[in-house]
Amino acid sequence: MATKKQIILPIAVLVGGIALAAGFSSMKQPPEEKPEQDTRPLVSTDAVNLDAISLDVKSYGVVKAKDHTQLVAQVSGQVVYVSEQFVQGGFVSQGDILARIDPNDYEAALIEAQAGLAQASADLEIERAQAHVAKAEWDRIKDDSNQIIPSNLYLRKPQLAEKLARYRAAQAAEKRAVRNLERTYIKAPYDAIIxxxxxxxxxVVNPGSQFGALSSTSIAEIRLPVADKELQYLENGGIGATATLTAEYAGKPTTWQAKIVRSEGVIDQxxxxxxxxxxxxxxxxxKQPLRFGSYINANITGQTLNDAIVVPHHLVKDNKIAVLNDDLTLSFKTLNIVREQNGMVIASAGLNQGQQLITSALEFPTEGMQVKLNDLASPKSATQLALKEE
Structure with missing residues (x-):
């Protein structure tokens, strides 16, 4: 049978626990009311600025002379004169004498040819006079009733033809001697750099011996490779377009203006x-010469696209781009993409002047989604942003 102590002790512990729980409950503070949070995504925007954009095409190349000539001896002999300008890198003008081959033998040959021509000319004149005498003699002795025709040999026609042939051969010999004497001079065919x-x-040189080489300084040419798909952005396939060339001269970036004059008309294999x-x-x-052998970058002026915009490629998905409406909702606009280059997209239609282009990266953007504007974002146009990134 339980004692009195065994009955009272559990009751006392139970009552004490209830009292302690009531005390702690009275000390509990009610939860504070939290303000309602704005869960709309924060976005930054740029104003759309439609402008005229030139669809330029970039290329590169090496500067070369349009005309390059190998100087070759046409007669033999010893070189007796070399010009001071005839050194590698020297500049010469058209007609400048660069070198001279010993002319003595060719001067003698010219004198001999002139003498031969004079002799042939005298023989021809004598033969013409004899032919004239022969014809006059026949006219004097012939009878009006005599129908005999004199022979060509009697009238000295074959002899005259022979003398005429010898005279013409002598003329050719003199012309050849004059030409060979002129060839002892090695002259610059145009303004050039050696x-x-x-x-x-x-x-001592012989016909065919190399004297050197010249590069014309009148016109420089640059072959500019262009991808076939890039030709669509150039008027008339690029013929007549202006190209801005960029290279370093004396360690400083320098530009020159060039003109596209032709296409080679084939695709490199x-x-x-x-x-x-x-x-x-x-x-x-x-003052800053465009030196032959220079490696240059070229910017070829392309077609002009009016009311166009340039935007970063990462903002465009499936030809659509997100814009911010006046009621702070997001909507997608379909772009008419003309060109994609260097991480940028050029579009000719799909956006209007002044629209707010969303430039923030959104995880799951949807049509009509509510967003809030980042007021700290600096207002820049999408075109300015694109040109800066480019």
Whole structure:
């Protein structure tokens, strides 16, 4: 049988626990009411600025002379004169004498040819006089009733033809002697820079011996490779377009203006590129000469696209781009993409002037989604942003 103590003790513990729980409950504070949170995504925008955009095409190339000539001896002999300008890198003008082959033998040959021509001329005149005498004699002795025709030999026609042939041969010999004497002079065929010199004073040359090489300084040419799909952005396939050439001169970036004059009309078998040829007149006459052998970058002026916009490629998905409406909702606009280049997209239609282009990356954007504007974002047009990133 339970004692009194065993009955009272559990009751006392139970009552104490209830009292302690009531005390803690009275000390509990009610939860604070939290303000309602705005869960709309935060976005930044740029104003759409439609403008005229030139669809330029970039290329590159090496500057070369339009005309390059190998100087070759046409007569034999010893080189007795070499011009001071006839050195590699020297500039010469058209008609300048670069070197001279010993002319003595050719002067003697000319004198001999002139003497032969004079002798042939005298023989021809004598034969003409004899032919005239023969004809006059026949006219004097012939009878009106005599129908005999004199022979050509009697009238000295074969002899006259022989003398005439010898005279013409002598003329040709003199002309050949004059030409060979002129060929002892090695002259510049045009304004040029000396690319190479292969002879020295005292050298003995024969027909075909190399004297050197010249590069014309009148016109420089650059072959510019262009991808076939890029030709659509150039008027008339690029013919007549202006190309801005950029290279370093004396360690500083320098530009020159060139003109596309022709297309080579074939596709290179290795690079699969088409080649346009640009020309620069008098490349060595400016303060910053466009030197042959220079590697240049070229920007070919393309078609002009009016009311167009340039936007970063990552903002466009499936030809659509997100814009912010006046009621702070997101909507998608379909772009008419003309070109994609260097991470940028050029579009000719799909956006209106002044529309707010969303430039923030959204995880799951949907049509009509509510967003809020980041007021701290600096207002820039999408075109300015694109040009800066480019």
């Amino acid at each position: 690319a190479a010199r292969d002879i020295s004073l005292g050298s 290795k690079s699969r590129m088409s080649y346009l040829v640009a020309q620069v007149n008098t490349p060595y006459q400016s």
